[in-house]
Amino acid sequence: MSSDSKVEATETPEESKPSTDSPKTSAKPAPKKEPELPAFEKNLADKIIEKFGDKTSISFIKPDRVGIKVSRDSIHSVAEFARDVLKFDHVDSVAGVDYPQDKEIEVVYHLSSYTEPSLNRQVLELATRAQREDDPIPGQDATRLPSLRDIFYSVEFHEREVFEMLGVYFEGHPDNRRLLLPEDWADLPPLRKDFRNKGR
């Protein structure tokens, strides 16, 4: 009995060592990095904060990635600033994320640049939130955001997808039709959290 327990006691730390080692080693540099933020990215974020003040806030600064939270009414002017002054020229992706507990839907634009060599590695993440309704009537309720299609032409299909998948209507978008879903889809927008997959 005693020998068995000894064997178990010696085995378990050995087994757990390799699994705990890897998160520890990767977790250690993360807190160290926080004080010394990457300079280029910090500069990029500061330019936006300086210009728009309290309408924007930094959500994170990581190597090659800058995340900015933007208020609903200033997303258009921030995007214009990103294109004209910071020289971002296209949108990589537009993602919608549903936050039912906050009664908001977040729309995240990932901006990138082909023409400006210093920005080739960078992705600027502009996140803004639209009001969320519990009983959505897509296109006719208060879930609305200004479209960025007149600034970045490349958002056209991405914004159509966000509209059908989350019910965020983009004001000023010339073509707010369905894209991927069938034309007669009459259920909730499927990427909302209250739309549950069957059997899950």
Add this chain to the structure above:
Amino acid sequence: MSSPTLPPGLAIQKADERIMTLNVGPQHPGSGHMRIIVQIDGDYIVACDPDPGYVHRGEEKMAEYRNYVLNVPHLERPVIHDSCNILYPYVLAAEDLLGLEIPERAKYIRVIASELNRCVYTQYWLAIYGIFLGHSTMFMWPAGDRELLIDLLEKMTGARVTHSYFIPGGIRNDLPANFEDVCLRQVNYFEKRIKEYADVFYDNPILISRTEKTGVLTRENAIRLGTTGSVLRASGVDYDVRKKEPYDVYDELDFETNVMKSGDSYARSRIPWLDMMESCRIIRDALQKMPKSGSVRVKLKPNPKGEIGSVYKRIESGRGALGCYIVSDKKTEPYRVKLSVPSFRNLIALPHLLIGEKLGNMPSVYWSLNYWPVEADR
């Protein structure tokens, strides 16, 4: 008049005496699983409205119900021929959220698998491009030569097309014994073989007359529309994520990016072929520089939980930049997974290329976009 009684999604359109509306697809062999609504005036296309979504499967919704490892097999389904590359950004992002550090040998094996997959995908695409243009030799040759690399991938991963080889933390299993020699031999033969395509296809005056100066995308438009991959590089923009934002070990490997200036269908069909030769170069270089032994995977805790936050990672796939955005809220499942796929991003260029073209040029222009319908629909 009677529109209020119509079911949702249906509309009445007035017929035009001159303009005819055609539905190409979604089950037409000339479109893949996608519908293109074109309006033609005689033989010329005057309006084009791409309508994807026929094979939409809700991959992003499914990913919210499965943990980080169980997401691997279904997220590669949108492009089974390029399954390593479509998993790559997801795996990189998941590793960032789970805080995993990848062994050096796994990084090299990933690069080799991803380059082999790029060739396999491109060969498949090239075969269909050939048959679209009525060139049946160009269907047989790539489809046959592709088998060489599929055999290699089968040796590596155990499956012919849906590999599920990359997992958060490394790769699923190590290379089989003697793989390096077999791989080198096959890749060398493959490279010699694809160089022969020039004689039968790329220098063929019939191909050139059908694709040159058709569907021209200017450099300004390519940037403005946010196109990516071979479409972008055929229009003279030198942007390849492998060079500009190297992931894993691409910064240590020796290769070039291919850029052409004309922006027509011919350039767009030639760039992937040139890319395959660069892939062969990358594989040879990686085989040489790879550590000969060592671990290929870090051990995961059961049901690992991601840190609170979001990650956006991107890689260069066979079709272009492929991004994955994951939001995590400290649960075993990701809160949101968004795939930003190159096919979807390039689709926006289709109306710009087709308007003013003859209807007969539609297949060659459409398939030169390197478009994969299932990937765009997700």
